[in-house]
Amino acid sequence: MNSPMDATANDVLGKLFSLDGTGDLLAQPFVRNALLAAALLGLVAGVLAPLIVARGMGFAVHGTSELAFTGGAAALLLGVSVSVGAVAGSVLAGLVFGLLGLRQRERDSVIGVVLAFGLGLGVLLLALYPGRASNKFGLLTGSIVSVDSTNLQVLVVVTILVLATMAVIYRPLLFASTDPEVAVARGVPVRLLSPLFAVLIALVTALAVPIVGAILVLSVTIIPGAAAARVTASPVVATVLAVVIAEVALVGGTVLSLAPGLPISGYVATIAFLGYLVCRIIGRVRGQVRTG
Numbered sequence: 001m002n003s004p005m006d007a008t009a010n011d012v013l014g015k016l017f018s019l020d021g022t023g024d025l026l027a028q029p030f031v032r033n034a035l036l037a038a039a040l041l042g043l044v045a046g047v048l049a050p051l052i053v054a055r056g057m058g059f060a061v062h063g064t065s066e067l068a069f070t071g072g073a074a075a076l077l078l079g080v081s082v083s084v085g086a087v088a089g090s091v092l093a094g095l096v097f098g099l100l101g102l103r104q105r106e107r108d109s110v111i112g113v114v115l116a117f118g119l120g121l122g123v124l125l126l127a128l129y130p131g132r133a134s135n136k137f138g139l140l141t142g143s144i145v146s147v148d149s150t151n152l153q154v155l156v157v158v159t160i161l162v163l164a165t166m167a168v169i170y171r172p173l174l175f176a177s178t179d180p181e182v183a184v185a186r187g188v189p190v191r192l193l194s195p196l197f198a199v200l201i202a203l204v205t206a207l208a209v210p211i212v213g214a215i216l217v218l219s220v221t222i223i224p225g226a227a228a229a230r231v232t233a234s235p236v237v238a239t240v241l242a243v244v245i246a247e248v249a250l251v252g253g254t255v256l257s258l259a260p261g262l263p264i265s266g267y268v269a270t271i272a273f274l275g276y277l278v279c280r281i282i283g284r285v286r287g288q289v290r291t292g
Contacts, residue, residue, distance in 0.1 A: 025258045034147045037211060038250035038264075040159045041220065044204050045250075046243030047166055049225030050235065052201065054177040059108060060097050061201060061221050063115040067093035068206040069214035070122035072139050076129050082139070083151045086206040087158075093118065094202030095195060122214075141263035142213035151210060158203050165200060173197060174235055211250070212265045219269035220246050227276040230283035245275040 025031050071089020072082045176183040176190045184190050208217045224242035232238050253267035
């Protein structure tokens with residue numbers, strides 16, 4: 001006989017992983033917009049993630065997400081598009097991190113200062129916002145309802161811009177990421193690439209905030225790159241694998257969240273983390289085989 005605790009646990013699990021009505025929801029225009037936005041975000045986040053990991057910029061991404069949150073909160077208060085506010089806040093953060101934190105020993109302190117300021121200001125702006133609590137909550141945890149046609153158009157433009165820029169700077173950026181001292185000696189414009197890459201991260205982070213929320217932006221900008229690094233040293237293979245993990249996490253998380261009506265951030269983070277665990281296990285097994 002099941003205990004009340006077992007019954008409660010079964011009810012929670014049933015709600016979390018329910019797929020009832022998912023097919024009907026997939027036919028809704030706002031759901032299709034959300035899936036397309038998730039696919040675009042997975043593409044650009046997967047492309048940037050291995051380089052973010054290689055350059056040790058995980059903390060910078062976290063700081064950028066806080067400024068995107070602040071910009072989104074300001075946009076809510078002013079009654080303008082959250083995406084525009086998030087982009088403005090995150091690009092500002094990217095420029096600050098790129099220009100003031102070029103030296104490794106300075107980077108963490110600069111990011112910590114800006115992060116603390118941005119988070120405090122964002123909380124204050126949300127407290128002043130008189131609108132629905134769901135809008136405030138969505139900034140922190142994400143919401144597929146927030147992905148309207150305007151946000152989707154912005155995401156398409158930014159995706160094209162990021163991918164086009166990466167196509168131009170990928171080789172020198174990869175060189176500067178793996179061996180910055182030699183890159184400087186060879187004439188690679190490292191001081192230009194650092195703030196430029198920070199701005200690209202800022203754009204992607206800003207667009208991730210309305211979808212997965214400011215709290216769990218790292219789940220799509222860091223985890224795929226960290227997972228890929230566990231199984232391959234090839235930059236191309238790592239990029240492809242990171243894109244696949246990001247796409248599965250974002251699109252799969254969106255689909256799984258539909259029937260329960262819960263924020264997608266938890267689903268996205270869980271799928272991405274499982275992908276990381278799988279890659280870590282594969283990497284360890286391959287290492288044991290090589291040394292065995």
